Amino acid sequence: TQLLEQSPQFLSIQEGENLTVYCNSSSVFSSLQWYRQEPGEGPVLLVTVVTGGEVKKLKRLTFQFGDARKDSSLHITAAQPGDTGLYLCAGARWTSYDKVIFGPGTSLSVIP
Amino acid sequence: NAGVTQTPKFQVLKTGQSMTLQCAQDMNHEYMSWYRQDPGMGLRLIHYSVGAGITDQGEVPNGYNVSRSTTEDFPLRLLSAAPSQTSVYFCASRQGSYGYTFGSGTRLTVV
Numbered sequence: 001t002q003l004l005e006q007s008p009q010f011l012s013i014q015e016g017e018n019l020t021v022y023c024n025s026s027s028v029f030s031s032l033q034w035y036r037q038e039p040g041e042g043p044v045l046l047v048t049v050v051t052g053g054e055v056k057k058l059k060r061l062t063f064q065f066g067d068a069r070k071d072s073s074l075h076i077t078a079a080q081p082g083d084t085g086l087y088l089c090a091g092a093r094w095t096s097y098d099k100v101i102f103g104p105g106t107s108l109s110v111i112p
Numbered sequence: 113n114a115g116v117t118q119t120p121k122f123q124v125l126k127t128g129q130s131m132t133l134q135c136a137q138d139m140n141h142e143y144m145s146w147y148r149q150d151p152g153m154g155l156r157l158i159h160y161s162v163g164a165g166i167t168d169q170g171e172v173p174n175g176y177n178v179s180r181s182t183t184e185d186f187p188l189r190l191l192s193a194a195p196s197q198t199s200v201y202f203c204a205s206r207q208g209s210y211g212y213t214f215g216s217g218t219r220l221t222v223v
Contacts, residue, residue, distance in 0.1 A: 035212075102147070103154055
């Protein structure tokens, strides 16, 4: 059983569409991060959210941390082919701050 | 500024062989971790370190050893390679609650 669940597992959309991916857990996290990974490379950090209810924007990407600090979402507006990749959420639980664990990822394909 | 450097990039081992994956960071980060990535399973934590001389086990530590003698280096040792250890291995470092900076990975095949 994954401590962090992500949905959907796969997503294929047309350029210009909007999408949301989700990261959920039954545990409370001190912080959550989102990464994007391209084939053959290591994950690259997009954002860290640390406060319950926090919303952060990075150009066309909007990240939200749930009020209870158990879930997060990533919304992409007007997706572009360059957004294609594996999106990973990761976090450290309150009870084990030093361990950062990852969800299984959402594989996004944006078709021109 | 090189960030996190992993060597080698590719490696093929025979079952039972041992080897060390190297990881070095030049950002003076206190935290370093090793993850393995397998299809459909995301990244799983093998071992991590919160500073020089301090290491601890992650989710899947069996068959691996680590040490942290300096802030910069965090090598991962495979004691006796098994086919189940075929994977892509990532080293990462971070400072405090900031996110990780990852290396480019080592693709390991055990035959």
